[in-house]
Amino acid sequence: MKSLPLGVTSSFQHWDPYPISIVSAKGAWMTDVDGRQLLDLSMGFGAMLAGHLNPVVVEETKSALNTGMLFVTPSPISTDAAERICRRFGIDQVRFTNSGTESTMYAVRVARSATGKSDIVKVEGGYHGSYDPFVVSSKPSIDKAGDAEDPTPVADSNLVTGNVYVTPYNNPDALERIFEKHAKTISCFIVEPVLENIGIILPDAGYLERVRELCDQYGIVLIFDEVKTGLTAGHQGAAQRLGVQPDLITLAKSIGGGLTLAAFGGKKKYMDFVSNGKMAHFGTFNGNPLAMAGIRAVDKICTADALATAEAFNQQALDRITEIIEEFQLPAHTVGFGVKGCITWSVAPVRNYRDYKATDFAVAELSWLWSLNRGIITPPGLDEQWLISLAHGQKEIDILVEDFRSFAVALRS
Ligand SMILES: Cc1ncc(COP(=O)(O)O)c(C=O)c1O
Known part of the structure; x- marks a missing residue:
């Protein structure tokens, strides 16, 4: 201890x-x-x-272990895993990471590179891992959080957050007010399609559709954080179940059968910023064979x-x-x-x-x-x-x- x-x-x-x-x-x-x-x-x-x-996860992992633990090179097993994820979640391209925190961080970096803007909008009470800007208003005390319609961003004093705007969930008018004022500097809006870190909060009818429209109208990248929803929302994730397509998506937890694994991906026009090096993405353990075996197993089971x-x-x-x-x-x-x-x-x-x-x-x-x-x-x-x-x-x-x-x-x- x-x-x-x-x-x-x-x-x-x-x-x-x-x-x-x-x-x-x-x-x-x-x-x-x-x-x-x-x-x-x-x-x-x-x-x-x-x-x-x-048993399928155990079997797939054991057979991966028979071939090696880490190559830090491309490998058929990582290509296979990427294809399975893209097919299932209806996205063009994906990169693997080791945690949800890494995935949400990289998704925001992609959005920043693609738009040339750096500010972020997130939902009050939304949790996206422990990268500094996401800890803003993830569970703020109400005495510090200001007006419910126009929440004050609340950050711990030791965080380096940049500009993070905070919006109430299920309130497209409040989101539009932020976009109207700051669209020139906002790169992305990150949101769980269904909030799952404060119980379960479902989107009102039409909310996500309106969010999609507003992001398109103001040139803001829409990131769905599906670290918690993912396959627990249905066999193709929450975005497809709810019928609203984000630009980028983050995945973790449910896709790996318990192995240490996460992913970010989405439309090619955004993932191109990984390809062209403007948002180079690194990581020694990314796509390691054991984790990739987890994806293969889950894809078979789920x-x-x-x-x-x-x-x-x-x-x-x-x-x-x-x-x-x-x-x-x-x-x-x-x-x-x-x-x-x-x-x-x-x-x-x-x-x-x-x-x-x-x-x-x-x-x-x-x-x-x-x-x-x-x-x-x-x-x-x-x-x-x-x-x-x-x-x-x-x-x-x-x-x-x-x-x-x-x-x-x-x-x-
Ligand atoms: C919605 C959401 N995003 C991101 C994360 C961070 O994931 P990880 O704990 O794998 O870093 C979490 C963790 O619970 C989460 O719930």
Whole structure:
């Protein structure tokens, strides 16, 4: 413990009173250091969509290991992975990285090179990894965040952010006001098509379409951060499911079967700035064979049918939990997208960060601790959602739903 700050390898892993230490995981279950079996509904924030130790991922990785670990040269396995990603997500070109943070950083660099402009617009409450400009207003305290229609960008004092404008989600008029004022210096608008770092917030009908129009009108590159949505949104990702095409897309977590892997890509006219060297993209481990084997495996496993089955289980959980909320008249509602779901502790729908901040965090924390004490791991922090992977089945859905019922009974007793 002494050698790791907070005893963890990523600050997300730390929670009070102490995090649970895991020694192994298989399918939808984990075993902790005390030998306790835990139902995993976090699934590596979505990276374990295929399930822990999915046999196809293990097989593909083992066969890659038989051929070598790192070549730092082009290789048929990386070309194959690129073609699979482009086909699936409907993009022209892709480059691989090692984390979502790297991918969002490079996507912004592409946009900056392509437009010759450097400012960024992001959504209030939107998280895109830990590159400095993205940490602006990712979870600002409301007393510093100013007007809800025209949020004040809030940055930690030690960040080097450049100009970052912050806009409320689901508010195209507010976005247009920023574009009108600053289009000459704004390179890109980065947004998760569905916000998934403050529960799940769905786009209003027409919001993303209007965002697309505004970006075209003002010459601003539209980046969809699909690090969290990706294949958890459906077999071709959120952009295709929602029918709005970004200029650039960032992917991570769900595309790699749990291997260390991410990607950025999109339209050729933007990726040409990687080819022409104006935005050279480097990285020793980019496209390493093990990670590429993860892509090949996931592409084989995550068929439309397999994901539809997981989504049907998720829908069943959402429906049954909604019934319990109604039966016990709890001030909550469920939100789902693809294979993810969450319970939001407010009666009113949540459309943006300010609505989210008005939800009941005390009950949310209680609910999370309740489940954790009963052998169910959902992501730490109250802002995440559960994930029904390809390894979850009826038994696991029943456990999730019955656990919520017991919580509802306790709340009302
Ligand atoms: C939407 C989004 N973008 C980017 C990232 C950063 O990804 P990574 O943790 O792989 O750096 C995250 C991480 O959770 C994320 O949720």
